[in-house]
Amino acid sequence: MTSTLDESTPDYPMPRARGCPFDPPPALRDLQRETPMARVRLWDGSTPWLVTRYADQRAVLRDSHVSADMNHPTYPRQAPGGGTLSFIGMDDPEHARLRRMVGSAFAVKNVERMRPWVQRIVDEAVDELLAGPRPADLVEEFALPVPSLVICGLLDVPYADHAFFQSNSKTMINRDSTPEQRSQASGRLAEYLSDLLSSKMDTRGDDLRSRLCGRIEAGDLTLRQATEMAVLLLIAGHETTANMIALSTLLLLRHPDQLALLRESDDPDVARRAVEEMLRYLNITHGGRRRVALEDVEVAGQRVRAGEGLVLPNEIANRDPDAFPDPDRLDITREARHHVAFGFGVHQCLGQPLARLELEIVYRTLYRRAPRLALAAGIEDIPFKHDGFVYGVYELPVTW
Template sequence: MTSTPEVPEYPMPRAAGCPFDPPPQLRELQRRTPLTRVRLWDGSTPWLVTRYADQRAVLTDRRVSADMTHPAYPRSAPGGGSLSFIGVDDPEHARLRRMVGSAFTVKNVAAMRPAVQAVVDDALDAMLAGPNPTDLVGAFALPVPSLVICDLLDVPYADHDFFQANSKAVINRDSTPEERAAASRRLAEYLGGLVAAKVGRPGDDLLSRLGARIEAGELSHREATEMAVLLLIAGHETTANMIALSTLLLLRDPDQLALLRDSDDPAVAGRAVEEMLRYLTITHNGRRRVALEDLEVAGCPVKAGEGLVLPNDVANRDPDAFPDPDRLDITREARHHVAFGFGVHQCLGQPLARLELEIVYRTLYRRVPTLRLAADFADVPFKHDGFVYGVHELPVAW
């Protein structure tokens, strides 16, 4: 009698002592097969797509859906609120995304450079004037993107303790459905009030544009609120975690840090941003999709109504796409990574994230050349409990 192979649980744990690398079980699956079943929290067994080229093919296949209301959609956790246009398909996805897309064009984001540079400089001034050692997350990595997205949306930064705490509850894997729903509701009530105040009284900000869309009958208040919640959470949590985690990675690799810190070529920082995004891939819970029709992935049949999980972290370590993928190399041309996803649903805010990271990388390590870890590496608390990976704290000194 032949035994049936056990279906592995997903997500999988990282190896002890290797917090920057994808889980070894995930790497083994990638080496072994392009497609395999995994078991999620609710007992469902969607397909896991392990390889870079196959993930890009799935993410551009119109027979594959991002609709989170589909009964077979492989949800990351129980409960939670709407993710606005992230969780719907075209044409509704395109309609909603178009409402805010112009704010994140490369041209418009480039015009924000002086303002973002000022935010970074001021945050560094405050950090250097404060306690030494300090927590880089609380003193710098979290304030910088929070201030930037607050300015873009016109959300009062004075309320940062409130929206940061609730954002963390929404993206924490260990939150109960009730905790996640309550945090989502608090954020919706808060931002819904700010959006409503913009209707008829607009300013030069993104919430005002949403208010104008409501007034024109192009958006409902609920749609605008859901969009505002998405932009606020994504606008500060992801970049904050990238700043802290990449800084820790560079402190562990002084040669790469010196190469970045000592170069006058702005292209070096730009390549470093892409390589860090590839190497770390902090949205490590996998993109989620569901097949609407029968199709093949890497020659393997997938039936209509079956779920698909695409772990971008392991795709970005695929040796067929990135030679010597486990080596950090900030001179590498890595812009074709899938850290922001791929296809029509790829991250709307990626130009802003790139700008913030580039300015941080060109500023932080030059202004604080003696920056060092102020704790044992083994004691740094990593966010193994989050949908967005990073560190809870990063003790540093200079």
């Protein structure tokens, strides 16, 4: 059982401090200092364990006795409703089998071949931004279009439909959406992508959608499984990276010394390190990774019984002073690649090589071409996504 009547158990997720939108909630930081494991209360009254420290989170994420199965009856869900989002909500061997179907497209060597293409997308997006009116909303004019164009190109999804899939994606990842709203948005995306897959069966190309069709034809996937994969890739392929581009730009504008270092360096390693430090410092995945114990396990000296849930907030793991000295200092020269922004173990993010490539190119391009980039609003007027499973900003007014 994961439910108790202890009214002192803190609610989770916890609010960030007013005026500190880039930092983890203070209550989370307090828990990390006090204990490696604590009970928290979720929306449904269940009280899973919250794992506060970096090393313990990595240990949980690589433990085969701990499950990512979202259909497990005591899995600590982030919100009511919803089902398994393709293979990320499954365990091996089915998780590994399905992941392999699309894994090669995101292999480092294959992603690196995309560099000239992604660079063109970023260059053209910067061209359009700088040629447009000022001030501009960096989210709508740049941060959303870049990863959307990339994932649309990979999946051969018409970019002309971006308003449709972006709107439905936002509904699915908004914590305040009702189960009915989330289900309807998911259904609309599934119907859309199922139709696109069906239309591709007789006109194959070299894109990821064609590969999924080949798997359907070979009997490796059903149309429904391929559709669920396509929905996952489309949402994850634009939402997380778009939010990272906008939020990290805002952070850099608040740290002009770090922005100048990134903008003025010709060393590609500076941009690569900056990507890792931003991923460590900001943590776009909002609400913690979720797991459930399949049998009794020990975490940080605490016995976790079979069926009990675990919540792993990467925003405090990545601010753990035992893993990252002076963790609250933004330092784009530090080596931070061992962060857990993409998770750890067999379920770590499939698309991380592509996300890294996109961010690196954006960091090496946007700030050089717009050296006078500046906020066109006060930080207190920026609308942050405190209501989402993916953290970021709804708008980012900028000028140059």
